[in-house]
Amino acid sequence: MSAALVSFAAFVRAAEDDIGGVVTSADGPEEGVWVIAETTGLPTKFVKSVVTGDGGRYLIPDLPEAAYDVWVRGYGLVDSAPVQAAPGDTVDLAATVAATPREAAAVYPANYWYSLIRPPAQDEFPGTGPDGNGIDANLQHQDQWLDVQKQGCMLCHQLGNRIVREIDNIEQFDSSLAAWDHRVRMGQRGGQMTNVMNRFGRARALRMFAD
Template structure:
């Protein structure tokens, strides 16, 4: 990527600047693939400009007197509405032509200009989303084309609010009047935020399946928090809210009656408009929480441009995405443990969306990390808790003698992408969140203690003791 300040004359006057807005502007600035050598400074400016256009192979387009430049693998243009150019709105390009559905998202600059860069060869549907708008009509395009997009103004506050962040809707809840009660309410609700984006469409609206025969919104909330794999845990948290449960019931009643957030969120500005977000639709709808790793956190060159690995706790899966080929795959994490049954994330409750026993699982996999060899380490159940190895409590083992552990509920698996095989390490301690040290020791934090695996010794001995 060429820096804008690397051009002859100090930077913001060169071709890269004109392509996607000046550095002082806040639109997306794309790369310029051309290398500028100092000897070009001695050429006449006209010859320089012609040479750069030919070398960069840019496709120049014009909209309302403003130049937008795109490479052959970009799509660019300008977004306008009845109010004129729309600044700080998202342009979303989606395709299903690749092995995995892909979306790339950029933000318009002050003149409504956008460039969706570096797109794989495919046909894309483009549309505009933004605060104060409704999603625009989708337009089809391929890389190398200009597409000027017509943004549609939202007809009313409620329609505009459908794309507001969940927090804007959640802020409609009336909190307790007393400061101590406010704090207690906030801390209790924080438990909900661990898993749910409270305020999104799924939480601010009530599914017909949850209505039942009772006309009480409070009864509906009691019913809705008791379903699914975390039903017992959610029901307990909801009950602990006490009188404040009615505030949630009143909130969904007000939303159902047509109320919406009064103030819109601010649109992206400044450096926020320089973000380019790429999303792949991988995994499944029921993966739930997933920990991901793309490289060794100690050395960013390990697994460079390689697959991204995600461990999906609820489905015993190691999900794999290749961001270069856009191919996704799923590998089941092996386990001989019994099916997990617990009040949080593993209750055998029926889901109103997916039915019975959807999340029955054994490995309960979490917390992935990539080592210097590109292997994926993860916490997973290998066996049941009461099948603890004897050395965990043996006086002949110095660790077992010092800190005997009667049972452990999650252990360690290692996946080698080169062979597609798993190795399993039966730990005395319960493994979960981890940190890899510079000397190749993988540490696992737990309440009151720290467990670890010396990865070099494991590779030498393959002996868990």
């Protein structure tokens, strides 16, 4: 990092209703990581997050008066210990680089995991049903499959979060396919989940989720 950038970074100065500063780790300034300010000192829990820019600089603007915990989360980092701050404070934050990729991945957001899902390829459409390619015959294009993911499953809840992507009781099943077949039938909304699974073509959808 150039000397010019160091002195530029040092000029982050929070106005009276902002918290700002610079985020640095052992790797140097941390650009493109989240800085989160949160408080339970207001009538409802209040959280505001921003992303660091050049030189690891951040500014969380327009904060109502309260005592905040400010901390850092980012790809490749472990969550930093919260630092106490109030609007008007300039707070430079220390981020910790994760020791292993596994440790880093533990805080990746749900959308990261969701982006890894592999729907059937475009050339697998149109569906030819349970005796054909397993995709429901109503689904003529991949877009319609994606629509069922979004307006079927994700009408109710996200899909990339930990409870959905990990199976805590996998040892109770013969296979991950069997586990998935069970978990989309269970609970108070099991009937509706299973209906959505059938709209994909159940067997093919189980393969996608289990994968």
